Amino acid sequence: MTKQNSRVEVTVSGPIAPENYDPSAYPPFAVTVDIVIATLRGGRMHVLLVERGADPYQGAWALPGGFVEPDEDADTAAKRELIEETGIGRSTPVHLEQLRTYSDPGRDPRMRVVSVAYVALAPDLPDPVAGSDAAVARWWAVDDVVDGEIGLAFDHARILSDAVERIRAKLEYATVATSFLPRVFTLGELRAVYTEVWGEALDLQNFRRKVLAVPGFVEPVDEVRTGVPGPRAQLYRAGDATEIVPPFRRAPHGEGR
Amino acid sequence: MTKQNSRVEVTVSGPIAPENYDPSAYPPFAVTVDIVIATLRGGRMHVLLVERGADPYQGAWALPGGFVEPDEDADTAAKRELIEETGIGRSTPVHLEQLRTYSDPGRDPRMRVVSVAYVALAPDLPDPVAGSDAAVARWWAVDDVVDGEIGLAFDHARILSDAVERIRAKLEYATVATSFLPRVFTLGELRAVYTEVWGEALDLQNFRRKVLAVPGFVEPVDEVRTGVPGPRAQLYRAGDATEIVPPFRRAPHGEGR
DNA sequence: GCAAAAGTGTTCGATCTACACCCATGC
DNA sequence: GCATGGGTGTAGATCGAACACTTTTGC
Structure with missing residues (x-):
């Protein structure tokens, strides 16, 4: 109960917050959102995956997602992607929450991509109709994906596994x-x-x-x-x-x- | 128990994952970590804050943090900053966990900075000695900060408040x-x-x-x-x-x- | 001696678990 | 009729909150 708020000096050898920032000294970071959209179909938990049309991981399945635009935060980007990918969330209320951020330097072989992952929970969706620029997407039973039936692109297997655990835990409280x-x-x-x-x-x-x-x-x-x-x-x-x-x-x- | 794993087509109007990425089409993002270092001093919870020496928010107090380097992920950056700022974590085991990511476009007036926030819990630290390039830092009683006694730089008040709630909740389980x-x-x-x-x-x-x-x-x-x-x-x-x-x-x- | 804090025990009530049972409806 | 699933009740075990008591030490 004696010392508190005492003023101390600490040694600082690294950069402090965003001062003295020289953009050219750092490589460009891209920031994306990846969304685990979970629903129940026929009594089993499913997630929406998108088939990749280009390298890397061409032909593999990946979580839907996209870049964070210059004028939006990650929450807004996730909401926008959710609507674009599934059509839901526009009028229907959908539970959407941030999971965590994945930032391993090698997670995308092309460049430095930091991804803010989200979890969305939705009721069973009416199969959306294919548009002109439709990408192939389908619902996968979570068990089939986690049991290694298919390999996911990037670190999306890890993200999916974290998301499932979050969902299980969240139902408790x-x-x-x-x-x-x-x-x-x-x-x-x-x-x-x-x-x-x-x-x-x-x-x-x-x-x-x-x-x-x-x-x-x-x-x-x-x-x-x-x-x-x-x-x-x-x-x-x-x-x-x-x-x-x-x-x-x-x-x-x-x-x- | 009927339809599952049914293949559906969905309309996609936005960009899919990191394909067709044109770096020049996007502004540069900086990625930082901010750390809420909490400890108990004299029976009260304190956090370490750093006084800002430059604009914006010159003279205001901010959470310690720094840029994520090209070859490290955010966890590593947070660990490194923690050691640099306090000297702890090098040998002493310290609890360090990711809180969440803050990405409001206007959170830093100078440029687009996405910050991955962390929470660190540490035992009462011996007052570090000031080094040659010492920055002014001090421990603040959390109550004094939250009760609006001082205003924090950027969105750090929000981060601190989220961190305190996380700590309280985490002690439950x-x-x-x-x-x-x-x-x-x-x-x-x-x-x-x-x-x-x-x-x-x-x-x-x-x-x-x-x-x-x-x-x-x-x-x-x-x-x-x-x-x-x-x-x-x-x-x-x-x-x-x-x-x-x-x-x-x-x-x-x-x-x- | 007295205050402060450790360690032990006990009681009472709330809560949870695990069943048993009845009923209404579609096929 | 019978399988399916909704709704109600209850006895026993378990858990947790509240509180009483003894002991040991620094001052």
């Missing part, structure tokens, strides 16, 4: 699972999201109790689900809450499937 | 609190870290029980603390575990102090 579902959904469908992402079955009764115990996680709407065997299921929409307190917990722990 | 302490410490000292960072007093008995219940959080060493009133306290060192399961919980929730 955030209400983002609803982002995988359409506007209205049943609690059984919400549970199916957890079941698939975590790869473990949750007790439906206890799950229902816990979800309803979190204020603002879901709000009931005046509709019921018909057309399926069983009783009329109450439909819900996503509420305003973003955090789950106390958090849900996966059975084993941080390790995945 | 990670064993990083030991990074604030010297090699050996008592459980009372570990509790003091939580008390200060969270701003709430934890029950010492329950705290002790929970810490000891996490395998590998702390390991007892063959020493006891002397020189203070009270019984000889058992000393511990940090263990191998990085995660706390089940996580500790702060009383209110995500909001701070």
